[in-house]
Amino acid sequence: MGDHLMIRLLDKSIADKIAAGEVIDRPVSIVKELVENAVDAGATSITVQIRDGGRTYIRVTDNGCGIPAEEAETAFRRHATSKITDEKDLDCIETLGFRGEALASICAVSRVELITKTADSKSGRKVVVESSQVLENTATGCPDGTTVTVRDLFFNVPARYKFLASDASEARKVIDFVSRIALSYPDIRFSMINGSSTVFTTAGKGNILAGIINIYGKDIGEGLIPVEQSAGGFTLKAHVSPPDKTLPSRSRQIFCVNGRIIASSVLERALDRAYAERMFKGRFPIAFLFLAMPAEKLDVNIHPAKRQIRFDDNSEVEDFVTEAIRSALMGQQAVPDVSKDVSKAEIPPAQPQIQELNVRDDGFKYESIATETPQQQVDIKSFLTTLRQEKNETAAEQEKPDPVPAAVNQPFDFDELTVIGAVFNTYILAQDDSCFYMIDQHAAHERVFYEKLMKQYHASEKYSQQMLMPLSFSVSSDVSTTEDMWISQVRAMGYDIEFFGNQTYLVREIPAFMQINEAEDFLNDLFSAFSDRPDLSDQRVLDKIITRSCKSAVKGGDVLDSREITALIDQLKACDNPFSCPHGRPTFVKMTRYELERMFKRA
Numbered sequence: 001m002g003d004h005l006m007i008r009l010l011d012k013s014i015a016d017k018i019a020a021g022e023v024i025d026r027p028v029s030i031v032k033e034l035v036e037n038a039v040d041a042g043a044t045s046i047t048v049q050i051r052d053g054g055r056t057y058i059r060v061t062d063n064g065c066g067i068p069a070e071e072a073e074t075a076f077r078r079h080a081t082s083k084i085t086d087e088k089d090l091d092c093i094e095t096l097g098f099r100g101e102a103l104a105s106i107c108a109v110s111r112v113e114l115i116t117k118t119a120d121s122k123s124g125r126k127v128v129v130e131s132s133q134v135l136e137n138t139a140t141g142c143p144d145g146t147t148v149t150v151r152d153l154f155f156n157v158p159a160r161y162k163f164l165a166s167d168a169s170e171a172r173k174v175i176d177f178v179s180r181i182a183l184s185y186p187d188i189r190f191s192m193i194n195g196s197s198t199v200f201t202t203a204g205k206g207n208i209l210a211g212i213i214n215i216y217g218k219d220i221g222e223g224l225i226p227v228e229q230s231a232g233g234f235t236l237k238a239h240v241s242p243p244d245k246t247l248p249s250r251s252r253q254i255f256c257v258n259g260r261i262i263a264s265s266v267l268e269r270a271l272d273r274a275y276a277e278r279m280f281k282g283r284f285p286i287a288f289l290f291l292a293m294p295a296e297k298l299d300v301n302i303h304p305a306k307r308q309i310r311f312d313d314n315s316e317v318e319d320f321v322t323e324a325i326r327s328a329l330m331g332q333q334a335v336p337d338v339s340k341d342v343s344k345a346e347i348p349p350a351q352p353q354i355q356e357l358n359v360r361d362d363g364f365k366y367e368s369i370a371t372e373t374p375q376q377q378v379d380i381k382s383f384l385t386t387l388r389q390e391k392n393e394t395a396a397e398q399e400k401p402d403p404v405p406a407a408v409n410q411p412f413d414f415d416e417l418t419v420i421g422a423v424f425n426t427y428i429l430a431q432d433d434s435c436f437y438m439i440d441q442h443a444a445h446e447r448v449f450y451e452k453l454m455k456q457y458h459a460s461e462k463y464s465q466q467m468l469m470p471l472s473f474s475v476s477s478d479v480s481t482t483e484d485m486w487i488s489q490v491r492a493m494g495y496d497i498e499f500f501g502n503q504t505y506l507v508r509e510i511p512a513f514m515q516i517n518e519a520e521d522f523l524n525d526l527f528s529a530f531s532d533r534p535d536l537s538d539q540r541v542l543d544k545i546i547t548r549s550c551k552s553a554v555k556g557g558d559v560l561d562s563r564e565i566t567a568l569i570d571q572l573k574a575c576d577n578p579f580s581c582p583h584g585r586p587t588f589v590k591m592t593r594y595e596l597e598r599m600f601k602r603a
């Protein structure tokens, strides 16, 4: 055992450095705190500038309310805040800051210069602080608002300095954060300058989509589906990708709750649920979610850097967001656009069905369309409407309007479809007022079959049809010995099935909606999957097997007459999710009239 060491109070400068570690671990955490202060100060314009990844230089300038001269120095004290006064304020925080720790932490580990002026004072104030020591506090001439410059981060904490990543990587983190917060506050004009180059400047005119395109580019921003839903004190405004446009990571999922950029597994789950069955595993939708909710229903004070929040009721939030997005995905814009090269974006090369699909899709790939500008790709009607609006706006305010027309996501209406015919006995052609559609008969049928099966499975009353002659299935011993793992499930689907001895099962009734050959193929496929002894107690495993069996039960390439086509479309319409087969492939794709006209050089 070592000698007992004397317990001592740490001197202030060490204590400050330790405390700073919780809030400030790299340049982006400084930028975050400074920008949040600027937002809290009511700024309408915020400029962030960094050099060397923020290591040597960070400057945040705002045109907000400023700090009164006599308080400028106090702002650097720990737990100095103008934002809350007593404990009950903590339950209902409306500002981004409230801990009164940021400036104190920042000045403990760097050299800070604060220049600030309120609108009603004639001169401003300059305060210079280094390692928590005030070096200067003088009057100065400056515009209204606040500029904080932070130099030489961690110059006095070498151990932390060592942990900084490369300048490029630190800069990327800063730019990523400023991008996100700029989107969350579309009414504030943000400029992001890295070194000597401007990374982006937002218009600050309140258009979120314009901001997304401005910051993340057309590839990400174009064709997103707008979501707007309010209920019970919650409002979700979002822009999400159609299911055919996904990325291999969550890097373009941005969550903002009451103006706070947060990480949230609750919101990730809500998204995943809204897209369930509509995309492949390992792919993620693009999603910019802005949720406003009653402040008393969440706790923002659970993380020192405020990167996480706690909802009082997770499932209330999750359900609201899931439903809002799910219903937006049922709209017209959710139908994949033929010119967006559906298969390449979505289908992983290992899937057995792809060959067939790629051939189909490549057949409809028109190069000339792929090179269009976004404005040209917009549906002609909304384009014209925007032109009209633009004209009025220009007249009104002489400023350049946003280049992005407001997207309208009308509900998709199956009743508007007129069937024109079919090609290759596989693809049904249809049209409505503005679009031309190609429906994959096989994928559509698979979707219909799957949903009927699921409905039957969960319903208390089963609809079955009796066989004149029972069907018999001979199975491997693996199947019969694991009978209790699957037989009740198969019965729940509407099969009347019984062991007959000698590795044989007899089926006297099949689900009413199935053709006899479908019912047979379905069970055969199920049994062959069961003979691999999967873990059937896992619902997801069983689901996978069932979707696979649906596919093998439904045969493509049948010639459908017009009555059968109409019936199929009616059944598709009745589906909860008509836009993709259970494996995530699209059931139909569209091409706008405008795209057609472009193709023939008429527009």
Ligand code: ADP
Pocket: 033, 037, 038, 041, 062, 064, 065, 066, 067, 075, 076, 080, 081, 082, 083, 096, 097, 098, 099, 100, 101, 102, 103, 104, 146
């Ligand atoms: P908090 O934001 O949690 O209150 P900070 O240490 O970030 O704590 O800031 C301390 C105080 O300094 C704030 O409460 C605010 O009154 C003032 N302040 C900081 N930055 C600004 C700014 N950019 N504009 C106006 N006031 C500011």
Ligand code: MG
Pocket: 033, 036, 037, 096, 097, 098, 100, 102, 103
């Ligand atoms: Mg703050």
